[in-house]
Amino acid sequence: MARxxxxxxxxxVGDTDRIKNVARRxxxxxxxxxxxxxxLSAMSGVTNQLVEFCRQIAxxxxxxxxxxxxxxxxxxxxxxxxxxxxxxxxGVPARSWMGWQVPIRSDGVHGKARIESIDTTEMVARMxxxxxxxxxxxxxxxxxxxxxxxxxxxxxxxxxxxxxxxxADRCDIYTDVDGVYTTDPRIVAKAxxxxxxxxxxxxxxxxxxxxxxQTRSVEMAMKHRVRVQVLSSFxxxxxxxxxxxxxxxxxxxxxxxxxxxxxxxITLVKVADRPGVAAAIFGPLAEAAVNVxxxxxxxxxxxxxxxxxFTVTKGDLDRAVKVLEAxxxxxxxxxxxxxxxxxxVSVIGVGMRSHAGIAQRMFQTLAEKSINIQVxxxxxxxxxxxxxxEYTELALRSLHSAYGLDAA
Amino acid sequence: MARxxxxxxxxxVGDTDRIKNVARRxxxxxxxxxxxxxxLSAMSGVTNQLVEFCRQIAxxxxxxxxxxxxxxxxxxxxxxxxxxxxxxxxGVPARSWMGWQVPIRSDGVHGKARIESIDTTEMVARMxxxxxxxxxxxxxxxxxxxxxxxxxxxxxxxxxxxxxxxxADRCDIYTDVDGVYTTDPRIVAKAxxxxxxxxxxxxxxxxxxxxxxQTRSVEMAMKHRVRVQVLSSFxxxxxxxxxxxxxxxxxxxxxxxxxxxxxxxITLVKVADRPGVAAAIFGPLAEAAVNVxxxxxxxxxxxxxxxxxFTVTKGDLDRAVKVLEAxxxxxxxxxxxxxxxxxxVSVIGVGMRSHAGIAQRMFQTLAEKSINIQVxxxxxxxxxxxxxxEYTELALRSLHSAYGLDAA
Numbered sequence: 001m002a003r004x005x006x007x008x009x010x011x012x013v014g015d016t017d018r019i020k021n022v023a024r025r026x027x028x029x030x031x032x033x034x035x036x037x038x039x040l041s042a043m044s045g046v047t048n049q050l051v052e053f054c055r056q057i058a059x060x061x062x063x064x065x066x067x068x069x070x071x072x073x074x075x076x077x078x079x080x081x082x083x084x085x086x087x088x089x090x091g092v093p094a095r096s097w098m099g100w101q102v103p104i105r106s107d108g109v110h111g112k113a114r115i116e117s118i119d120t121t122e123m124v125a126r127m128x129x130x131x132x133x134x135x136x137x138x139x140x141x142x143x144x145x146x147x148x149x150x151x152x153x154x155x156x157x158x159x160x161x162x163x164x165x166x167x168a169d170r171c172d173i174y175t176d177v178d179g180v181y182t183t184d185p186r187i188v189a190k191a192x193x194x195x196x197x198x199x200x201x202x203x204x205x206x207x208x209x210x211x212x213x214q215t216r217s218v219e220m221a222m223k224h225r226v227r228v229q230v231l232s233s234f235x236x237x238x239x240x241x242x243x244x245x246x247x248x249x250x251x252x253x254x255x256x257x258x259x260x261x262x263x264x265x266i267t268l269v270k271v272a273d274r275p276g277v278a279a280a281i282f283g284p285l286a287e288a289a290v291n292v293x294x295x296x297x298x299x300x301x302x303x304x305x306x307x308x309x310f311t312v313t314k315g316d317l318d319r320a321v322k323v324l325e326a327x328x329x330x331x332x333x334x335x336x337x338x339x340x341x342x343x344x345v346s347v348i349g350v351g352m353r354s355h356a357g358i359a360q361r362m363f364q365t366l367a368e369k370s371i372n373i374q375v376x377x378x379x380x381x382x383x384x385x386x387x388x389x390e391y392t393e394l395a396l397r398s399l400h401s402a403y404g405l406d407a408a
Numbered sequence: 409m410a411r412x413x414x415x416x417x418x419x420x421v422g423d424t425d426r427i428k429n430v431a432r433r434x435x436x437x438x439x440x441x442x443x444x445x446x447x448l449s450a451m452s453g454v455t456n457q458l459v460e461f462c463r464q465i466a467x468x469x470x471x472x473x474x475x476x477x478x479x480x481x482x483x484x485x486x487x488x489x490x491x492x493x494x495x496x497x498x499g500v501p502a503r504s505w506m507g508w509q510v511p512i513r514s515d516g517v518h519g520k521a522r523i524e525s526i527d528t529t530e531m532v533a534r535m536x537x538x539x540x541x542x543x544x545x546x547x548x549x550x551x552x553x554x555x556x557x558x559x560x561x562x563x564x565x566x567x568x569x570x571x572x573x574x575x576a577d578r579c580d581i582y583t584d585v586d587g588v589y590t591t592d593p594r595i596v597a598k599a600x601x602x603x604x605x606x607x608x609x610x611x612x613x614x615x616x617x618x619x620x621x622q623t624r625s626v627e628m629a630m631k632h633r634v635r636v637q638v639l640s641s642f643x644x645x646x647x648x649x650x651x652x653x654x655x656x657x658x659x660x661x662x663x664x665x666x667x668x669x670x671x672x673x674i675t676l677v678k679v680a681d682r683p684g685v686a687a688a689i690f691g692p693l694a695e696a697a698v699n700v701x702x703x704x705x706x707x708x709x710x711x712x713x714x715x716x717x718f719t720v721t722k723g724d725l726d727r728a729v730k731v732l733e734a735x736x737x738x739x740x741x742x743x744x745x746x747x748x749x750x751x752x753v754s755v756i757g758v759g760m761r762s763h764a765g766i767a768q769r770m771f772q773t774l775a776e777k778s779i780n781i782q783v784x785x786x787x788x789x790x791x792x793x794x795x796x797x798e799y800t801e802l803a804l805r806s807l808h809s810a811y812g813l814d815a816a
Contacts, residue, residue: 016461016464016465017464019465020465050486053424053486053490054489054490054493056424056425057424057427057428057490057493057494057497058493058494058496058497062496062497063493064492064493064496066503066504067489067490067492067493067496067503067504068489068493069489070485070488070489070492070504070506071485071486071489071490073485074482074485074486077478077479077481077482077485078458078461078479078482080478081462081475081476081477081478081479082461082462082465082475082479084472084475084478085462085465085466085471085472085475085476086465086466088466088470088472088475089465089466089470095474095475096474096475096478098478098555100508101553101554145509146509147506
């Protein structure tokens with residue numbers, strides 16, 4: 001017997017037939033003797049509709065975030081009621097829990113609240129007595145006694161937080177993919193599903209835009225050591241377990257190759273090479289809420305000026321260019337070269353910590369295919385390179401093979 | 409300055425443009441210096457959609473009413489958030505209140521809960537400080553800390569109960585008609601809108617199916633002496649005030665002529681005329697949840713048997729016939745004659761209490777048009793007759809003229 005939290009996303013509860021299907025899944029876990037809590041998202045499309053209603057009333061920056069939260073939190077309230085009913089139809093005792101009923105206490109940052117505490121006393125007592133707890137994801141209650149939402153994808157976070165609060169043995173995140181892959185299977189046919197992956201690796205993948213799990217939920221799982229399984233609600237097969245490094249017996253050097261097309265590059269040609277110039281460039285960008293990712297500064301040839309290259313998200317490119325052009329004289333650069341035809345490719349693996357030569361293999365593999373590396377950045381368990389977008393597929397396939405990740 | 413409660417129904421908040429329109433209406437009352445609370449229904453169609461979701465999961469009698477309530481209460485949560493935002497857009501301070509936040513405490517009869525108490529302390533304090541309270545109609549919180557709903561049309565009841573709890577000077581019910589008429593204007597072109605009507609008269613009209621106000625809300629208004637105004641959310645004109653008799657200076661003898669096509673007649677021919685036979689007939693009908701309305705028993709001619717006629721709603725007719733046919737021998741009647749081609753026409757007016765001859769004028773008017781009266785029933789302020797359905801229009805127009813109700 002185990003205590004488990006199951007989380008189902010919007011497509012898994014997209015209509016009443018799918019909700020009945022979820023009920024059958026949940027029943028299996030109950031029949032296996034488990035204590036079960038279920039966390040749900042809204043039906044797919046519903047939250048977008050509610051957000052659109054708000055937009056029709058007021059521009060997003062004019063919206064009272066407390067009212068926005070009251071509106072958009074309703075989607076989950078509908079699905080939890082329906083699933084509780086569907087479970088009862090199958091003879092499984094169940095009840096729904098809204099955020100304020102549990103309560104799931106959050107801070108007061110409406111629209112992007114963070115969970116502060118969850119009191120699971122009554123819920124766990126009922127679960128021990130055989131009742132399935134069906135909990136609204138994405139929502140909590142703030143210090144002002146008003147409904148808060150956790151921001152997009154917050155239901156994953158709700159599930160992990162609930163699992164942590166009730167000391168669950170596992171948190172199963174049902175989604176429309178059947179696990180975490182070594183790379184995007186739509187691009188690399190030989191991509192393999194991973195049985196296990198470490199929190200750290202999953203975190204890098206999530207922040208690179210692999211839409212399997214929200215970054216915040218992985219952070220929380222890592223912090224509280226919640227074992228998270230990602231699996232498909234449509235296919236009956238084991239997924240990928242996100243867990244502690246110790247639990248993975250045969251560690252691969254590299255777990256996966258990720259990529260992000262959401263990058264744009266800006267090169268400032270002949271920036272004055274003097275102390276304080278970096279601060280003068282990135283300060284105004286930060287003020288304009290432009291997120292800067294990779295940065296490379298060339299060695300100065302003449303001791304007076306240098307070229308500076310960095311990346312921002314595609315959506316921030318125009319704003320970044322405007323901010324910098326407005327300060328052209330002050331910053332003293334000659335030209336600004338924006339380029340959005342780039343992609344960031346990353347090799348990820350905790351094995352890097354202890355093995356040399358992993359970066360070298362990446363550079364060599366790309367060189368063999370004549371792919372020019374524009375920017376490089378590294379972290380403890382990740383190497384990222386920026387290359388021309390047209391090489392995305394070629395780079396991914398070559399690297400996938402080079403690190404021995406191809407399926408047999 | 410006054411304290412007022414405004415209630416808007418589903419069609420008045422049917423989309424975001426209409427919600428903005430409601431916000432402008434509310435602003436007018438605020439600008440006039442009033443303390444304002446607003447009670448809203450869900451967008452029209454939304455509650456039906458939610459009920460349909462529940463039906464797709466489980467047959468209505470199998471549904472857990474607590475979960476049903478959790479699901480269907482969401483519609484109002486959406487509209488209150490949107491209206492609060494829309495008011496803020498117009499520069500009017502506002503906040504939304506769900507039932508559990510006020511709190512509006514109800515009994516635990518989920519799906520048809522009755523309001524027990526409303527704590528308006530914080531709300532009134534905020535209203536005094538200039539904030540509009542936007543309150544979810546149709547919902548409360550039960551003793552089990554779970555969301556309850558008040559049953560269909562419950563938002564009217566919410567509004568009147570809130571007005572009573574906060575001692576409001578008036579409760580304005582905005583709807584898609586512009587007031588209460590002397591009779592149905594679709595049938596009688598000379599129907600007039602009433603400026604005022606007593607609680608008692610409104611109650612008779614509501615229970616006769618005039619869909620202007622829910623019966624329960626009128627009962628509550630009468631009990632707590634809440635002045636209720638019915639008016640249109642689309643036309644800017646005064647509506648009809650439902651109030652105490654004392655407030656109506658020039659009372660008419662008759663206020664209105666109502667009709668209901670939802671009647672069916674059953675005649676039992678040659679029922680045994682002995683003590684206990686009425687109980688033997690109406691007992692089983694009550695057990696089968698058949699509501700019996702008008703009853704007339706003929707004088708026995710032979711001292712042994714008599715004819716008994718009564719009415720039920722059209723929807724109950726088949727069930728009533730089955731129940732009685734199954735007991736034919738026991739009840740000892742000769743034949744059962746069902747007839748659904750009937751209409752109940754009622755003349756309503758508190759003036760009847762003190763004036764004779766009102767019934768007589770009704771009978772005479774119908775006789776002049778050769779309309780046969782099949783059943784008669786009376787109350788203190790109402791006379792109802794059952795006639796053949798084909799005479800509906802003729803009867804309404806003739807009576808409307810006969811009582812001097814025609815518009816000039």
